Amino acid sequence: MRVLAANHSPLADIRIEKSDKPFEPGDVLRGSFCVRAEHAAEARSAELSVLWYTAGKGDEDFGVHYFQRYSADGPEAVELSRRREFRTLLPASPLSYDGFVVKVCWCARLRLFLPRGRQSVIEAGFQLGRVAAAHEPTLVSTEEA
Amino acid sequence: MTPPTRDSNPFATCWTNPLAAEWIAAEGPELGSLVSRLQSTNWRGQIVGPHGVGKSTLLAAMCQHIEGVGRRWVQVTLGSGERGMGWHQLRRTKLTPKTLLVVDGYEQLGSLARRIVRLRSKFSDSGLLVTAHEDVRLPMLAQLVPSLSVTKMVFRRLTFERQTQVTELDVADAFNACNGNIRETLFKLYDLHERHARAARNANIRNAYTVGGDDSPIAAGLVRD
Incomplete structure (x- = not known):
């Protein structure tokens, strides 16, 4: 499934407050989302998650830290075009990491469920912690040792 | 500050694994x-x-x-x-x-x-x-037989929406170095992209460091000096 960056989606808007700087473990992450009015009638439900995932050269992993489901139908129906806020306390780990072989990435992810089984996924990334990016691995000669 | 994402590298497994990659039938059957x-x-x-x-x-x-x-x-x-x-x-x-x-x-x-x-x-x-x-x-x-032209088509699809400094000349070099193994070629391109990305980031950091101040990436603890 295609995953769109938050600023590239014509369907919905997802924002994280103060995401221009890294968050620290224990910080409160605050954000909001809304389905754009012209698509709100189409979306049957939405799932908002705050999660981490790995990306790189090998196997992938992920963990969901926060999850909330919103439905446009049923007894707890909500209006998806109305901007909804979310907040969560960020954990101590894993910290964001821009490694050479593997990266640990944090994001708020909005999954929209559309008619005929279609789905659309929109993500807004943020950084947790201040782990320095990895340098390119270099070979060290052992001859001198 | 740009947090790492899956878009950081167009040759990451999430884009190249068999379930994510698109089959290109350029030289094979439909x-x-x-x-x-x-x-x-x-x-x-x-x-x-x-x-x-x-x-x-x-x-x-x-x-x-x-x-x-x-x-x-x-x-x-x-x-x-x-x-x-x-x-x-x-x-x-x-x-x-x-x-x-x-x-x-x-x-x-x-x-x-x-x-x-x-x-x-x-x-x-x-x-x-x-x-x-x-x-x-x-x-x-x-x-199936290894094909440089198919590998270049894979490269173009992967880099259509994600920028890279890796070129088609690099693709040909990697393809030859990997004896036509497309998976290994993509791993090589992944590494090359990382090297280019780090070199570009280091150049930006040097520029920022020249300007200096408390907001510089080194002062913010985002990079090692």
């Missing part, structure tokens, strides 16, 4: 005709080719088409070193006349295990579709 051929051979067939040529990607694409014609398929993937686990899964898989058993990495099985799988599939009247490095005596659906 998916529809492959599925028709598989139907005409009573749902028995093999996809043959060397390491990293795109057999699993073709298999994943075919399985989507197979679903489209209403056939149920069960896939068992045999990686090197997982033979025991895969074999266990193969033995436990329930086969019916409506099942298509898909075995990715059939060459990992020994000759006796292959015979058992073939007999089980024959007596249950299920289909059998496999990938292998050499002919395993099933109807030949596709024999």
Whole structure:
């Protein structure tokens, strides 16, 4: 499934407050989302998650830290075009990491469920912690040792 | 500050794994005709080719088409070193006349295990579709050969929406260095992209450091000095 960056989606808007700087473990992450009015009638439900995932050269992993489901139908129906806020306390780990072989990435992810089984996924990334990016691995000669 | 994301590298596994990558039939048969051929051979067939040529990607694409014609398929993937686990899964898989058993990495099985799988599939009247490095005596659906032009098409698709400083000349160099193994070629391009990205970031940091101040990336603790 295609995953769109938050600023590239014509369907919905997802924002994280103060995401221009890294968050620290224990910080409160605050954000909001809304389905754009012209698509709100189409979306049957939405799932908002705050999660981490790995990306790189090998196997992938992920963990969901926060999850909330919103439905446009049923007894707890909500209006998806109305901007909804979310907040969560960020954990101590894993910290964001821009490694050479593997990266640990944090994001708020909005999954929209559309008619005929279609789905659309929109993500807004943020950084947790201040782990320095990895340098390119270099070979060290052992001859001198 | 740009947090790492899956978009940071267009050659990351999330874009290149068989389920995410798109099958390119530039020099090979179309998916529809492959599925028709598989139907005409009573749902028995093999996809043959060397390491990293795109057999699993073709298999994943075919399985989507197979679903489209209403056939149920069960896939068992045999990686090197997982033979025991895969074999266990193969033995436990329930086969019916409506099942298509898909075995990715059939060459990992020994000759006796292959015979058992073939007999089980024959007596249950299920289909059998496999990938292998050499002919395993099933109807030949596709024999894949490494192709630089296909690799360049894969490169163009991967970099259509994600920027990279890797060029098509790099693709050709990596393809030759990897002896036509497309998977290894993409790993090499991944590394090259990381090197370029880090070099560009270091250049930006040097510029920012020249300007200096408390807001510089080094002062903010985002990079090592």
